[in-house]
Amino acid sequence: MTAFSFRKAGVTVLKIELNAIAQLTQYINDDFVNACQLILAASGKVVVMGMGKSGHIGNKIAATLASTGTPSFFVHPGEASHGDLGMIEKGDVVLAISNSGEASEILTLLPVVKRRGITLISMTSNPASTMARLAQINLCIKVPKEACPIGLAPTSSTTATLVMGDALAVTLMQAKGFTVDDFALSHPGGALGRKLLLRISDVMHTGNKLPIVLASDTVRDALLEVSAKGLGMTAIVDNSGKICGIFTDGDLRRLLDQRLDLHETNIGDVMSVNPTCIDADLLAAEGLKLMEERKINGLLVMRNDSLVGALNMHDLLKAGVI
Structure with a gap:
């Protein structure tokens, strides 16, 4: 033929x-x-x-x-x-x-x-x-x-x-x-179910695993926290615990070009202000969408205006959201 x-x-x-x-x-x-x-x-x-x-x-x-x-x-x-x-x-x-x-x-x-x-x-x-x-x-x-x-x-x-x-x-x-939620409940093991059921609160790092330093801490303190928690970032808070910034691996690369003293410089002076945050009760898939839109690899997580967690792209990958 x-x-x-x-x-x-x-x-x-x-x-x-x-x-x-x-x-x-x-x-x-x-x-x-x-x-x-x-x-x-x-x-x-x-x-x-x-x-x-x-x-x-x-x-x-x-x-x-x-x-x-x-x-x-x-x-x-x-x-x-x-x-x-x-x-x-x-x-x-x-x-x-x-x-x-x-x-x-x-x-x-x-x-x-x-x-x-x-x-x-x-x-x-x-x-x-x-x-x-x-x-x-x-x-x-x-x-x-x-x-x-x-x-x-x-x-x-x-x-x-x-x-x-x-x-x-x-x-x-x-x-x-x-509904979509009903469908997800009958497909919990698949990728679709994970996208429709998993929330930010299910995959975020909390408690002792949450990277966090005071704005008055040094850059060295912040680097130690980033390294210890393994998220490639740390949240920066003031003395009352209110979030005021973030410091990431990307910020560190930019900082090294300025030849600042890492032992003397306060992290509050070099942090990125207005960090991208997400509500803990939103779907994890929405966190992925936000990171892709902003071209970032991590998010700080809020609930009722309080910092409660953090996550990065790798967490979403491990959870099967990606």
């Missing part, structure tokens, strides 16, 4: 699948609305089932539902027949996925599901199929054709199923008023 034919074949697949997705809008109808209302009213979880490729898509749909505020998990129909059906309880909603609507592994389970009074929503391309007829609601995922040139490999149909699942999950998310 030539390079041109590779490109042509790839574009053809995309066009077929784009058309399949476009056709789905007609199925965002009363059945879709009723399915959303059933799930919102349910006291339990959404249990997703599917065999083969539908099972792979079902796994993703269950994960998307769970991460966007609708408790959900996937149960393999084959395993369900051998004990895992016990995971499904009254109050749950079963979302059964089968393009044909005739997956025998799922149909075997439905009499038990129905007998236990569990709500059943199907997702099929055939509203007249056995599964669709047994369900309270069928979400249609019919597509004009598969992108596979021999019409056998699930391609457009699985894409349509995934998109319908996304439509369901995101609609429920909006109906529940699911």
Whole structure:
């Protein structure tokens, strides 16, 4: 095959699948609305089932539902027949996925599901199929054709199923008023969760680890404090403890050019005034943004106009905010 034919074949697949997705809008109808209302009213979880490729898509749909505020998990129909059906309880909603609507592994389970009074929503391309007829609601995922040139490999149909699942999950998310903070709470281990949950107070240095000297101390005293605390800076305060400046590694480099006596010069005479500060309760990601905007490597942290901590870029790197 030539390079041109590779490109042509790839574009053809995309066009077929784009058309399949476009056709789905007609199925965002009363059945879709009723399915959303059933799930919102349910006291339990959404249990997703599917065999083969539908099972792979079902796994993703269950994960998307769970991460966007609708408790959900996937149960393999084959395993369900051998004990895992016990995971499904009254109050749950079963979302059964089968393009044909005739997956025998799922149909075997439905009499038990129905007998236990569990709500059943199907997702099929055939509203007249056995599964669709047994369900309270069928979400249609019919597509004009598969992108596979021999019409056998699930391609457009699985894409349509995934998109319908996304439509369901995101609609429920909006109906529940699911927020950025809610999302972060379900993703605490990832980089996104750290950016949305970690606050300046969680990563700052406090107490004995906070570099701080008096304005009346010498430059030598300040250098010892910078070295001891390892933040590349120290806060400068007056006798009442009020912050009046900062001294950083950068200030030291500039100071050395002036040939001042480090043992006699007060740090208050050479410090940088009006240091960049941040509130302890702000997100750590906001601290990163502030440092990048100001092109600095450290911040002093305040709470109620009092100095309570300090942090630098390395602290944010260690916390996974960067």
